[in-house]
Amino acid sequence: MSTFAYACRVIPFPATRRSVLERIQSDDREVRRAAFGDLAEGYWRPSYHYLRLHWRLPAASAEDMVQAFFTAAFEKQYVERYDPAKARFRTFLRTCLDRFVQNYQKAERAEKRGGGQVHLPLDFPGAERELAAIAVQDRHDLDRFFHDETVRDLFARTIDAMRRAYDAEGKLIVFEVFERHDLRPSPDLTYATLAREFDLTTAQVTNYLHAARRRFREQALVNLRALVGTDEEFRDEARELFGLEIS
Amino acid sequence: MTTWLSNTVVDHLRVVATWPELPGDRYVIERPIGRGGMGTVYVARDTLLERDVAIKVSNAPVAGSGLDERLRQEAQVLARLEHPGIVPVHDAGQLADGRMFYVMKLVHGETLSAHTKRLLGEAAILGVFERVTETIAFAHEAGVIHRDLKPSNVMVGRFGEVLVLDWGVAKAIEEEAAASATRVGTPGFMPPEQARGEATSTSDVFALGALLFWMLTDAMPPPARDDALRVLNAAARPPRRLAAIVLKCLASEPSDRYSNAAALAADLARYRAGQPVAAHRETTLERIGLWFIKYRTFILLVAAYLVMRAMFAFVR
Amino acid sequence: MNKPLLGALVGGILGVFDGLTALVSAPETAPQIVGIIIGSTIKGLIVGVLVGWYASRVHSLAKGMIVGLIVAAFFALLIAALPSPDGTHYYWEIILPGSIVGLIVGYATQKFGTAKVRAV
Secondary structure, eight states, X not given: OOOOOOSOEEEOOOSSOOOHHHHHTOSOHHHHXXXXXHHHHHHHHHHHHHHHHTSOOOHHHHHHHHHHHHHHHHHTTSGGGOOTTTSOHXXXXXXXXXXXXXXXXXXXXXXXXXXXXXXOOOOHHHHHHHHTTSXXXXXXXXXXXXXXXXXXXXXXXXXXXXHHHHHHHTOHXXXXXXXXXXXXXXXXXXXXXXXXXXXXXXXXXXXXXXXXXHHHHHHHHHHHHTTSSSHHHHHHHHHHHHOEEEO | OOOOOOHHHHHHHHHHTTOOOOSSSSXXXXXXXXXXXXXXXXXXXXXXXXXXXXEEEEOOSSTTSHHHHHHHHHHHHHHHOOOTXXXXXXXXXXXXXXXXXXEEEOOOEEEHHHHHTTOOHHHHHHHHXXXXXXXXXXXXXXXXXXXXXXXXXXXXXXXXXXXXXXXXXXXXXXXXXXXXXXXOSOTTSSOHHHHTTOOOHHHHHHHXXXXXXXXXXXXXXXXXHHHHHHXXXXXXXXXXXXXXXXXXXXXXSGGGSOSSHHHHHHHHHHHHTTOOOTTOOOOXXXXXXHHHHHTHHHHHHHHHHHXXXXXXXXXX | OBHHHHXXXXXXXXXXXXXXXXXXXXXXXXXXXXXXXXXXXXXXXXXXXXXXXXXXXXXXXXXXXXXXXXXXXXXXXXXXXXOOTTSOOOHHHHHHHHHHHHHHHHHHHHHSSBXXXXXX
């Protein structure tokens, strides 16, 4: 996956969602639980891929490990130990995961699922299918790999949320145009072709794409904010991801 | 079930999520083609005239900043300078977020860096270089200095047209004199006085000399004259008059260079016509040689006539 | 100066010179030198006008020189066909240098002089 930045721009902080660190430090247990829910939602898939490809765990073991890790992270307050000065949050999380796996294997026992655990209905079969599509060369740089998988999952969840939102607003056509052009890009696909395909004008295609891309960016930033430790890290991630300056 | 996104799609989304939102629906961004310090250039489709254009968008973090102002000035300079060697501006405006953009002709071709590799011989190189010089001479005549001439800012189009690009740091000559010292330009193509923020038309002459040096030798000119001459002779072995022209452009003192690009262009034309050049004082022998080269056909015919007459006299 | 006039000038001057050189290459023709020079000059003038006229119509250095060569050689042949008083013919001594003169006139009229530009 390439890294680049175009059109450096300043945009304001997303209004919703504080950083995960702020929410996890909340006095409200429900806020803390929700924060962990978001954390798990944002990182379980990259963690699963990481466990399968780097630790070479069998699928069943990797599933158990992911559930156990996030449960332990919640109960044993891993996140509160995060020091922004030392590393990015995802690097910290990956390191925690590495240590967790090492200790887990040493003890040779699995955390039982049951009361008190944070349990999310995770699509492990889907994550397993995705493994085949991950290029071999992507797996060598661990930090890069974990980052790329996090970004991939972030974008995928954003797109899924967009689809649901547009559907609920009765504007699914906007999403479908966006999906056709930007999620299934093709060198021969022009705005004119799209217009014919969807029975729209070229102007409508242009406007729909602009609107969808703007919404995608805004929603992705909101989701990103929930995955990072501090505002500073969020600014860095936004700059690296989109070339944007967050003020 | 969560959507699976390939690396290609993820990369594509990262780019399109930050594409500029142009007003109206006339121009449709298709892809980015380059990013400089001041702006990013995109290929776009002009849906009204049904042609591809290039759109340069300010990299300004906020609307109305210094970068925006420079982009506006660049567009105005380009609009003012109508010349075959300068990319024409079609339109300009503001994005939805207030930043500046302008629309210009999309040049299909290659940069000078790529083109020079395919040029064979001095005549071909000088042919291209002369067009660059004429363009800059036109700008100087209009009171504008470029200040950032270098191979990547020169393009050769598919019909052989030579275009000077990126007038983003160009300045009116009077403005440059009056302004506080601002250092702009590219090391190697920037004369000492421009590095101090005191650029004039002779600064462009220096850059032109460095450009010609690079075209002849595929190397940057060393600061010392003797070293430059040594590199020139080792790599290209140009005639003395041409080497003198190059070195005159690269003189460290502005007063020792050509006063502007027109003077350089005139001397180059004299060189190509086999005439004496201002940069080099020929010896008597060199002058005779030049004269002989210029009239060689005539001289050889007369010589053949005289030889023939002498032969008949001898045979008799 | 237009090309036919330039051709006449160059051809005439070279014709005079060409006639004079007969004194060197064929000294026995000295008694007839005035006639030789006049003849050579007239030949040079005619060749010059014709080649100059051609140059005003056709702008090609190679073609101009070839035409000059052919026209000059033709007229030189006419002159060379005339016997000297003692009956000697000086074919090579007249035609070869005369042809080179034609080449020179062809070159000069292609390179210099002004041609009429027809309005379109």
